[in-house]
Amino acid sequence: MPSAVRRPFASTVFSLLVLPLVLAGTALADNAGLTPVEARSPNAQGINDAYGWVSIFTGAIFLLVQGSLLLFIVRYRRRRRARDEDGAQVHGNTNLELAWTIAPVLILVAIGGFVFWKLPQIQDVPSANAAGGRTDVTVEGYRYYWNFEYPNGVIAVDRLRAPVGGNVRLEISAPDFEVIHSWWIPALGGKFDAIPGVVNESWFRADAPGIYRGQCAEFCGIQHAAMLAEVEALPREEFDAWLEEEDRAQRAGTSDLGAETYAGACAKCHGLAGEGDIGPALANNNLVQDAQAVETVVRNGGPKLMPPVGADWEQRQMDALTAYLKEGFGGE
């Protein structure tokens, strides 16, 4: 009899303790997913602090519940007792029950208080004349790419460049013919939905140069998984120089905006080399030679699945794309 009783006990110990420990052991190697990714911006840090604070309480409750569960399973197992032998006929205990009603309330007050205390650090966008300066960028979600516009009118696709140590204010939205997307770069803070007809505000201040990756977090259709985004944090001077140079190049029509737009807005369905995938092949396709025809399709959508991917583009982006198509997929 004892062996039959011990087996569930041994297995319970195994799965409740050993298994998470094994997982935790491998994961702890470089903090891989037991806490949010390392924060590279004050707002992300605020969220991580809140995560840590909540973990203290949830961790304690976890240990309390699982510990007493295991303890009771071992301590009060039937051993040699008959099935009809009563356990303690206790119907309740008002004081105990009050205690485990009130204690959680106090814990929740502690958690809620901490969250509201941290909220300004997470949410409040630094003012325009805050230390480090502020760059305002609009972030627009399209199927299946991100379009950014800087204050000087420079347009970028899928890769947002930002100055290290500089505040970046994001106006996140989507054109009114679009579906809902969600802007999210984990290391630089939480996500906000890009909703047609709604403008959401967020911000970040990257503390080190590098490329921070993320992807669309609201299911938006067939190529949702391909809707990647990244922020490239550049040293201040490098960023300023890039923005100025890009402005000049985009005005002159000599920038890479066409290639960038193709890679972001077209290639996810037509292939990076125009080989075709969800959409028809563009290489050796006569249509792409005709700027007017391209613009019509891009602004109005295609006959089948193709959404109006560039219905509200500025002319400079449209011209950049048509020029790129003409050059890149030129008639051979």
Added chain:
Amino acid sequence: MASNDTAVPQWQRGRVASWFVTVDHKRIGILYIATAAFFFAAGGIMALLIRTQLATPDTGFIERDGYNQLFTMHGTTMIFLVVVPILAGFANYLVPLMIGARDMAFPRLNAMTYWLFLFGGMVLLLSFFAQGGAARGGWTSYPPNSVYSEGAGQDLWILALHILTISSLAGAINFVVTIHNMRTRGMSWTRMPLFVWSVEVYAGLLIIVLPALSAGLTLLLLDRQAGTNFFVPSDGGSAVLYQHVFWFFGHPEVYIMILPVFGIISEVLPVFARKPIFGYKAIAFSTVAIGFFSVLVWAHHMFTVGMPDVLNGFFMVSSMLIAVPTGVKIFNWLATLWHGNLHFDTPMLYSLGFLSVFTIGGLSGIFLAAFPIDWQVHDTYYVVAHLHYVLFGGSILGILAGLSYWWPKMFGRMLDERLGKISFWLTFIGFNVTFFPQHMLGLLGMPRRIYSYRDDGLWAGYNLASTIGSYVMGVGLLLFLWNVLKARKGPRAGNDPWLADTLEWYTTSPPPPHNFDKVPYVTSARPLYDLRRKLKDRGAL
């Protein structure tokens, strides 16, 4: 049997025909459970296909559109065709027996709800073969994406949910009327089994929130087919409005799917601990409290749409408040084990497993309720892990506890204990291996609803672990199926194999069509315990 009743025409007496025309709550309950089990297999296969696609980075097994249909249908199937109706099946079977009634208040309406459920489910599943395939907008079907979705799948999805909504609504009204009017002599509200309490709140919630879903679905259908623009921003509609309407239904739905399971656990634990439930009233009232708060928390699914601080704050606080009555339940269940005489039969193993993993699901919910943290983990695999800890670790483990517990009553045969235990451990371990790593995936930045991902080392490792776990879980569930099929030849159960406390064990297994020849006067929440003690005192037992 029904054949004794001369009013029943000959053609309705056949072994098959009698199931088609039945208005017996027990048969309808079994039909519900069997049909939901079939849909569970279908939804489970979809889940395994999803996990197979995600096992390694850049897999080409089921891509894009097929994958989008799969996760949409997996979620919709599990929620609308499995958990909610299987609980309706338990409630159908058990409520009249537990309250000492002959049947439900409206037996014919009851039969109608089952057939609507079956037809609604078939409309949904068969929509895979519709023009353009099945719906592909997720079980939430947010517009404008769901409005722009091509093909008939999305419309059939709406139709199926409309049918299921009518079925659930009629069923819920039936439960409420039955519980209020048909309790046997002596069964006051505080002597009612806790499972019946949970069905009362389950039914009440359904009545409150299903009309919201129907309204939202109707507007969505009009937007798709009649050219209206309720949810289409290009013509002045609001995409966010749909989310409010949907989640006003959708979050209470989560509690609709877990409250009756709380009821099951509250029935099983005391029997296998040989104790009364600790704090009967606290558990009953916390069920009501959870039901009440559950209609005040819906927008915690919408923290990323950009609501003002005061709304974010309100929905954070209300969501966290639900943790209080839920915590009361968990602590009361633990206290029920204290100084018990614990028997680890299969129903008890599932219940203890439920306690362990449901707690994890509840705790990850605290992180999600704190809205700045939600900004980080919303719509990631963290949420997928959380909801499966609650809906599989919670609802499904609890349902398996209930099936193992009441199977002898329903069919008069015992299940194989050894097979039951192996099945439990495979399911329990497989479940944790599947879903625990998904917390990490979410924190590492993996959004939900993507068919493919880049090779990022850790993403690949956790995803592979998750897929392996899902296969283990699948084997465990197949063993459960084998066990119940094998039980046709199992040992006979007798009226009360577990020495349980509630009235359904007073009658034969399976019970006769009229349920009871006579019902004892109920003097406490444990009428059979009282009866056994009386017999013991008289030396008769």
